[in-house]
Amino acid sequence: MKEELPSLGKAIRRLDKSVVERFWYKIKKFLLGKQGNDGLVLKLVVYALLISIGFVYLYPFLFMTSQSFKSLQDLLDPTVQWLPKSLYFDNYQKAWEVLDFPKAFAASLLNSVLPAIAQTISCAFVGYGFARFNFPGKNLMFVFILFTFIIPVQVVMIPLFLLFKEYGMLGSPLPFIIPAIFAGGIKSALFILIYTQFFRTIPKSLEESAQLDGAGALAIFFRIIMPISVPAIVVVFLFSLVWHWNETYTASLYLGESMRTLPVMLQTFDIAFKQAFSSSQGASQTVNINESIKLAGTVLIILPLLTLYLFAQKWFVEVVDKTGITGE
Template identity: 50%
Template sequence: MKGIDRRTIDKTKRVLWGFTGEGIVYKLAVYFLLSLIGFVYLYPLFYMITYSFMNTEDLINPLITYIPSGFYMDNFAKAAEVMDFLNTLWQNVLASFVPAVVQTVSAAVIGYGFARFRIPGKSVLFALVLATFIIPPQITMIPQFLMFKDLGLIGSIFSYIIPAAFGQGIKSGLFILIFYQFFRSIPKSLEEAAQIDGAGAYKIFAVICVPMAVPAFIISFLFSMVWYWNETLLAALYLGDKLTTLPLELQNFAVTYQKVFPADPNAQTGRSLNEAINMAGTFLNIIPLLIVYFFTQRWFVESIERSGITGE
């Protein structure tokens, strides 16, 4: 009798805790922690979304803290007008899509060069590639700005494209590293076989290696795009007054708002800028990225495993 008891106890214990801590209690604790952390992660977004639908009465009403009394869309209409949403969105897409493509292609070519060929002084050069990642842009942007000004490229997208094409765009060093690691992981024997068949280095790169590196291309492109999209320091400096992006418009939101909806002493309340309109503007700002993330999240969250950037 006692033996059976002990056996059942042992079995229950095993189900609950597991041999290596993989039991039910353990898993529940992990779920609890993950959900708690997840809530804290998303809290600012919940806050933003609920506030963006509130009208002026909701904002004042002390009884309404989270759930607005209805879907009040006027905030979005105002915010979109202030940011000139569609127009800005198009410019933003242009100013992130094109540099991202250019940066990815150049990083692939450079990364391949570093991964495959014996070049004298290569290790020094590659150390410099990594060093460019550490140099803060503040230190190089004034002379770059002056350079582009002399070339008349301020306010054009070329001030973004040209450094990217030469592997000096936003975090280019990181993308070169991704391609370097990726190309090194491709077995060399494939290329050697092609070489014996008489294919030249460029042909091998274009026909054999590039198709194999599709994951690296996707990862680099997505991250480049997101980083170019969110860039404000360089954008404010290089794109000047001619091009604008959603983050830049959000930066000047309050000022632009005053211009678009000037304070009118005779007007009824609800005309001035309030939290709800601010949050609607912020929400509009990140919606495009949320949509991109929704469709591509696998590529983002698996990027580091797939690109093998952590090395072996």
């Protein structure tokens, strides 16, 4: 009897311990998870981090949008931080006028859609050549392509400027379209690489069977390869479009005064503002430029791209998956 008591106590204690331990394990499993990545705590941390980083990421856009709706009073009032007292659309109206929006929008469209189409087709053509055929000098050419990727525009900009000037192409979209036709121009090295990687994933048997049916290389490319390469084509077209749209540096150089894209207009916003408002309205009603108006202009410039992104977001984001650009 005497000997059993302590052992019973021990048993109870042991039972207690194992129950506690099991309970503790359950909580731990619930909070931290079995694999280390499916627990509640970790999930909360992940969401919290993602949401806060996401907020920091979007902060400039939120700031810009809120700021652009502020009237002058709201802008000067330190108590008004995020939500303006009333939506003030005047800023947008002024920015619209200053940017000469319809005209600049048309110029932007012209200078991005046409080169993008040319680049999409020509880079596909060249990428197919690199992906499918062997010929002497191929590796050297690939080195040159990588070289064009890292060389800054500034190196070749001046000779190109003189070249385009000589042929009277300045002030038209031609300085962007012509190189694009020859698989050159903005970031074309990247596009050629995207296509090359993508075409390599297409099984060769498709082309071989077409070849047996007597189809030539061109026919195979346009009738078989292009139709099944829609993902890569869409990706390249979208990126080409966006990068051409955003191009400011060479756009202002090649297009000059005669044609101004939206980003170029933003560059000269201050001057344009003075011209638009001080001359026409005179001394009776002086309108001074303020941050809100400028940011309204910036919003207007981003808006077309934002709309595009909203609809084509899936394509943009899946660029790596769809085209296997990361190599292998």
